[in-house]
Amino acid sequence: MCCTNNCINTENPSGNCVKGYGYGKLIDGENIKYINCLEGKCFDQYILVYAENSFKAPQNSLNYSLYYFEIKCKFEREKSSVWMNIGLRNLNTNKYIYYYANNAKIYNEKDEAFNVSINWKNNDYFGCGLVYPPSNMTNKSPYVFFTQNGKEIGEEILLKDNSESYKPFVWLKSLSVEANFGNNLEAKPFKYDISDHLILK
The missing domain is CATH 2.60.120.920 (SPRY domain)
Known part of the structure; x- marks a missing residue:
């Protein structure tokens, strides 16, 4: 969790970061796709x-x-x-x-x-x-x-x-x-x- 929004968590591992930061998305229960931060909001978690x-x-x-x-x-x-x-x-x-x-x-x-x-x-x-x-x-x-x-x-x-x-x-x-x-x-x-x-x- 990177802020109080808690967009991505154990119950919602495939969510999206509303602030545009870099984050990981769980796919198929095993694979992790890392989504880089949006341009101008560059903070990769x-x-x-x-x-x-x-x-x-x-x-x-x-x-x-x-x-x-x-x-x-x-x-x-x-x-x-x-x-x-x-x-x-x-x-x-x-x-x-x-x-x-x-x-x-x-x-x-x-x-x-x-x-x-x-x-x-x-x-x-x-x-x-x-x-x-x-x-x-x-x-x-x-x-x-x-x-x-x-x-x-x-x-x-x-x-x-x-x-x-x-x-x-x-x-x-x-x-x-x-x-x-x-x-x-x-x-x-x-x-x-x-x-x-x-x-x-």
Whole structure:
């Protein structure tokens, strides 16, 4: 919400900004179309969008469990004006794990930053995954990982306490995204091969 008009909100995610500011419009429940501000009213809002469903730790699982989603990024302005984070919010602690594309860093829940030696460009794909080990492998920790254009980037972020439930999110400005939560992998496969994370380690 950018003003008291509250034109665009959870109940009306496809509204229009009456002040002419830049905003994001939710399309088909997954994709976000960013509408740039009108000429002469140039203020592009940062928008934070959460997935409807959370990623939850499975109970009594004998296998590795994987949650993963990807987004395709489309610049709506020059790269210097575009902004994007992708990651997970811990529903128990309200802390974030995310990849910040503009400065090429991954942040853990302690807000510690880890450099990633990559660049990003228009039409890149980014992904975020959460892996839980089998319930009987108490010596193993769940972890979060990130991908770009089908390749894992940076180091995996190990999770310790309070890691039972996470909410996927994107935080962006002047950027449209096409999201893929794996609902139909035959028609719309991931760029990243997720099978690597389902093998016992």
